[in-house]
Amino acid sequence: MATATIANSTQSTSPMIAMEHVEKWYGAYKALSDINLTVRTGEKIVLCGPSGSGKSTLIRCINHLEAYSKGRILVGGVQLGESAKTIDAVRREVGMVFQQFNLFPHLTILQNCTLSPMRTRGLSKIQAEATARRLLERVRILEQADKYPAQLSGGQQQRVAIARALCMEPKVMLFDEPTSALDPEMVKEVLDTMISLADDGMTMIVVTHEMGFARQVADRVIFMAEGSIVEEGPPAEFFTNPKHDRTKKFLGEILRGH
Amino acid sequence: MSGQELLFLLSGLKWTLALSAVGFVGGAIFGLLIALARTSPNKTIAKAAEYYIGIFQGTPLLMQLFVVYFGLPLIGLRLDAWIAVAIGFTLHASAYLGEIWRGAIQAVPRGQTEAANALALKYWPRTRDIILPQALRISLPATIGFLVQLIKGTSLAALVGFTELSLAGKFIANQTFRPLVVYGVVGILYFLICWPLSLYGARLERKFAAASR
Ligand SMILES: Nc1ncnc2c1ncn2[C@@H]1O[C@H](COP(=O)(O)OP(=O)(O)O)[C@@H](O)[C@H]1O
Numbered sequence A: 001m002a003t004a005t006i007a008n009s010t011q012s013t014s015p016m017i018a019m020e021h022v023e024k025w026y027g028a029y030k031a032l033s034d035i036n037l038t039v040r041t042g043e044k045i046v047l048c049g050p051s052g053s054g055k056s057t058l059i060r061c062i063n064h065l066e067a068y069s070k071g072r073i074l075v076g077g078v079q080l081g082e083s084a085k086t087i088d089a090v091r092r093e094v095g096m097v098f099q100q101f102n103l104f105p106h107l108t109i110l111q112n113c114t115l116s117p118m119r120t121r122g123l124s125k126i127q128a129e130a131t132a133r134r135l136l137e138r139v140r141i142l143e144q145a146d147k148y149p150a151q152l153s154g155g156q157q158q159r160v161a162i163a164r165a166l167c168m169e170p171k172v173m174l175f176d177e178p179t180s181a182l183d184p185e186m187v188k189e190v191l192d193t194m195i196s197l198a199d200d201g202m203t204m205i206v207v208t209h210e211m212g213f214a215r216q217v218a219d220r221v222i223f224m225a226e227g228s229i230v231e232e233g234p235p236a237e238f239f240t241n242p243k244h245d246r247t248k249k250f251l252g253e254i255l256r257g258h
Numbered sequence B: 001m002s003g004q005e006l007l008f009l010l011s012g013l014k015w016t017l018a019l020s021a022v023g024f025v026g027g028a029i030f031g032l033l034i035a036l037a038r039t040s041p042n043k044t045i046a047k048a049a050e051y052y053i054g055i056f057q058g059t060p061l062l063m064q065l066f067v068v069y070f071g072l073p074l075i076g077l078r079l080d081a082w083i084a085v086a087i088g089f090t091l092h093a094s095a096y097l098g099e100i101w102r103g104a105i106q107a108v109p110r111g112q113t114e115a116a117n118a119l120a121l122k123y124w125p126r127t128r129d130i131i132l133p134q135a136l137r138i139s140l141p142a143t144i145g146f147l148v149q150l151i152k153g154t155s156l157a158a159l160v161g162f163t164e165l166s167l168a169g170k171f172i173a174n175q176t177f178r179p180l181v182v183y184g185v186v187g188i189l190y191f192l193i194c195w196p197l198s199l200y201g202a203r204l205e206r207k208f209a210a211a212s213r
């Protein structure tokens, strides 16, 4: 473990995430080409782009749910390699929230939150439950702790998924279209939870088309198309003065859609 | 049919149940290993399990019993009939249960494995705490269906000299010259064991179908 633990981010000057010339191939199909992205500690990135442009692939490479094909990815100074050791070290520090929540249906809300801290961090049940209750309280869902996921609404499930990831005390949170599968009336409660997380200084990469969220929270908005980063900038600039035609077209479509 | 003859049938039933239990427990233990091997990320292990399943599903149980009971002694390995039959049924059941559970493991949504991976859960905790509980649930109707087949399949043990229910029935039928009555009783005994299991399996299947809507 000693060689592959992630440096405490506050003392480290290196970026939290660095992707250098990253490529990802699915067989003969190039899903990511020459991705260069640096995320500082505490920075909030919103990633947008048309469907199939490689947004999910990009963030899934960061915690090695997808193996990248070329280039380098460093998370907290640890180079994500093929060895199980570095993959494990990175996954312990990187939380992820999925579009479809992916809660464990056979476990209660509390068990969903305590399982991994007990199995991977060696926490006792008492410690793990105390942390879980604190974080469930934080996403305002503590009263549901003993229910099963299917008994909760989509918005509640997604808030549990956020709490479950936070129970690992991650240094980075990845969100893959966290509100896309929700009924419209539940989008706000999830976004509010994410905003409060951002306010607390969490480093976040969020794939979303919620442009209000991007304006309010993002330090940088990144636009992807066909596996490449086309354009990036602070939200004020990105939304009011997009440079590339593809970005303009995309923003036009998004705004019409809303 | 006298009370004594009925008792003889019941002692045959006892062997039928014992054989089923041994086949099921042995088959479950090895079947779980086969299912895990078959879904292993290690290609060699997965391939080996695939061949194992192919061989034992692709040949008759009767032949497997013959090979273990009559074949092994030819190479100097003489087994007690009980051991031989237990091995035969375990091989057979582990291949079928292995294949049923392989399907169930693969039917657990990918998102479950991904969420577990994202939470840094490694192979064993991920398999034991996340995948298998869900797979087992998915497989329950098919597993019970196989158990019913296995109970009826134990009648093949008669061929290596086991006086289980069907062979006991044959003895009594020959003795009493009333095969219709005797085989009727034998049939009812099988039915009384298997029918509730089938009903239970069907009920679970309906319940899961309703739950997944
Ligand atoms: N497992 C996979 N196998 C093959 N192609 C894939 C796989 N996952 C994604 N792709 C392809 O890679 C491209 C990018 O996908 P994705 O990252 O999911 O896009 P986005 O999240 O931006 O909609 C798409 O064309 C998709 O079809």
Ligand SMILES: [Mg+2]
Binding pocket: A055, A056, A057, A176, A177
């Ligand atoms: Mg996507």
